[in-house]
Amino acid sequence: MSQIAVIAKFTCIEGKRDALFEGLAPMMDHVGSEEGTLLYQLLADANDDNVAYMYELYTDQAALEAHSTSDVMKQIMNAFGGILAGRPELTMATPVRGKGL
Numbered sequence: 084m085s086q087i088a089v090i091a092k093f094t095c096i097e098g099k100r101d102a103l104f105e106g107l108a109p110m111m112d113h114v115g116s117e118e119g120t121l122l123y124q125l126l127a128d129a130n131d132d133n134v135a136y137m138y139e140l141y142t143d144q145a146a147l148e149a150h151s152t153s154d155v156m157k158q159i160m161n162a163f164g165g166i167l168a169g170r171p172e173l174t175m176a177t178p179v180r181g182k183g184l
Contacts, residue, residue: 085177086121087147089139092172099166100133106162107137113155119146133168140178 095103107125114123119142128134141147150156 085143087141087144088176088178089137089141089147090174090176091137091139092174093135093137094168094172095133095135095166096168097133100127100135102166103135103163106159106166110155110159113153114150117146117150117153119143120150 093103104125104127111123111125114120120139121142122138122140124138126136126138128136139147139150141150
C-alpha cells in the first residue's frame with residue numbers, strides 16, 4: 084500500500100492564528116500515539132499572519148481514516164468556529180520520492 088500525504092491549509096479570522104495553534108495542541112499530543120501517522124507538522128505561513136498549514140504523512144488509507152475519525156479530531160474541529168475563516172483546504176498526495184521517505 085502507498086503512503087498518503089495531506090497538506091491542510093487553515094485560513095484564520097484576522098488575528099486568530101495563535102488561537103488555532105493553541106486549539107491544535109490536543110491533536111499534536113494525540114498523534115504521537117497514532118501508529119500509522121508518520122509525520123504531523125504544523126507550519127506558520129511566513130507571508131500571511133492568518134494562514135497556517137499542516138503537513139501530514141500516513142502509512143496508508145486506513146491510518147488516515149483512523150486519524151480523521153478520532154475523537155480528538157471531532158473535538159478540535161468543533162472548537163474552531165470562532166477561529167477559522169472557512170473550512171480547511173485539503174490537498175491529498177502520494178509521496179513519490181524524497182529524503183525521508
